[in-house]
Amino acid sequence: MAPATSHPPEVLSCSAATPVLASSPRPACPAAYGNALRLLASWGGKRTPELANVPTMIELGFPGVEYYIWAGLFVPKGTPEPIIARLRDAMRDIMQNPQVTSVFEKAGSPPAYLDQPDFLRFVEADAARLIPAVKKIGRLDTP
Secondary structure, eight states: OOOOOSSOHHHHTOSSSSOOOOOOHHHHHHHHHTTSSOOOOBSSSSOOGGGTTSOBTTTTTOTTOOOOOOOOOOOOTTOOHHHHHHHHHHHHHHHTOHHHHHHHHHTTOOOOOOOHHHHHHHHHHHHHHHHHHHHHTTOSOOO
16 A cells, blocks of 8 residues: 555656656645655746745746647537537536636636637747747658
């Protein structure tokens, strides 16, 4: 049986053998506050309120190093428009529900709903920004 702990698995696996942890801020906070982890930088474009003393990678001199964990709702090409419209309306309603948004906020992940045209632009811009970095480290096959 594993010992009881308040730290999530990714924080527990961070040790001398694996000295680097990439995580969203909230799971790392208890370990950082308890001095089990030393937080060097955050990935976001601005400092996280819970970790206001932790600089961003951009502040440390790494321009363009900005990464966010995001999720979206996707459907296969050819999905009938009435189904897409119903899904968009349902997702918009869900993401405006205070009970739902409070769960995201408590997890340290502020909700941000983007409708289909805005979300498409966001995904395309994020991919365009990340692809050169991924190619540079050799993790993207190119034709």
